[in-house]
Amino acid sequence: MLSTSVTPSEKRKAMRAGLASGTLQRYPGAFTPLTGPLIQQLGFEGVYISGAVMAAELGLPDIGMTTLTEVAQRGREISRMTDLPTLIDADTGFGEAMNVARAVHELEDAGVSGLHLEDQVNPKRCGHLDGKEVVSLDLAVQRIAAAVSARRDSDLVIMARTDIRGVSGLEAAKDRAKALEAAGADAIFPEAMASLEEFAAIREAVDVPILANMTEFGKSALFTHQQLQDVGVNIAIHPVSLLRIAMGAIERELGLLQQTGTLDGAVERMQTRSRLYELNDYAAYNAFDEGVFNFEVPVGHRGDGDA
Structure with a gap:
């Protein structure tokens, strides 16, 4: 943490x-x-x-x-x-x-x-x-x-x-x-x-x-x-x-958004919210001070939210 x-x-x-x-x-x-x-x-x-x-x-x-x-x-x-x-x-x-x-x-x-x-x-x-x-x-x-x-x-x-x-x-x-x-x-x-x-x-x-x-x-x-x-x-x-990999993906998916008006087709290629929370160590912050972070870290899946 x-x-x-x-x-x-x-x-x-x-x-x-x-x-x-x-x-x-x-x-x-x-x-x-x-x-x-x-x-x-x-x-x-x-x-x-x-x-x-x-x-x-x-x-x-x-x-x-x-x-x-x-x-x-x-x-x-x-x-x-x-x-x-x-x-x-x-x-x-x-x-x-x-x-x-x-x-x-x-x-x-x-x-x-x-x-x-x-x-x-x-x-x-x-x-x-x-x-x-x-x-x-x-x-x-x-x-x-x-x-x-x-x-x-x-x-x-x-x-x-x-x-x-x-x-x-x-x-x-x-x-x-x-x-x-x-x-x-x-x-x-x-x-x-x-x-x-x-x-x-x-x-x-x-x-x-x-x-x-x-x-x-x-x-x-x-x-x-x-x-x-x-x-x-x-x-x-x-x-x-890693920058080249990320920027290549960003450019491709932004092109998709511009063409279709939605990123629904790209969601499966994105890092999930739960994986982001793992890297940010949200659970440790939650354990340290529930008054500040009082929530359950979600399990990764397609519908894990947009935060």
Whole structure:
């Protein structure tokens, strides 16, 4: 009720244990706080909080226009709703070294378990678009070193994302990954790898865990979890998938409403009220204070009401 009973410290330890377990950690992207408990109930190991999704929810492109305040707030809202570790996209750190340090503090306070910082030039762009630019090696290293130095909880995972593969090729990505590891990164996020062999090459280049971004319509094929584990990937994110699924359904059903004047034909495809109440934990609120919530949670069926 209200929020998870698992502390941020415990979740950070769990994230580190998962990354060290030898089993691929699966982190679907939560596009609303309500999807956090759903991801947990379905048995995934963690929850990802995507910068692209946060921007899209605000009607903005993924070019670094969201603010630290907006990102920290979303991180807090989603992290409080799940017992699972959360990994959040911190873009380029909202500036350089001092901005990065402040971002780490704000995101720590929001309760996330880990964050990743990238080496793009501001303003950034989606990692699977052409025309990206990356900062110098010195500046990329400085961002990670600042983040590592700023964290107060040593279990907070500082992950370094590099976009250099799409700019200068795989060998440059290997070299940069090594340098970011040496700067203190706990894990490496090599963006837009072209093949399983490229993931394997990054795996060989560094000793820390590596991440695979399984975003649809991107530069990387949608490899299975088993394929990724077989080449040594430690964590897979599906950052925008739930948003795309939801928005696709919304657009289809709105079209039906516009054409027919009713959504009666879509009811069977909707989440029931009882299922929504399960995710919102209405029963716990009812048990806590019957003077506030004094009703019976309905059993799910087609006619369970429209609330």
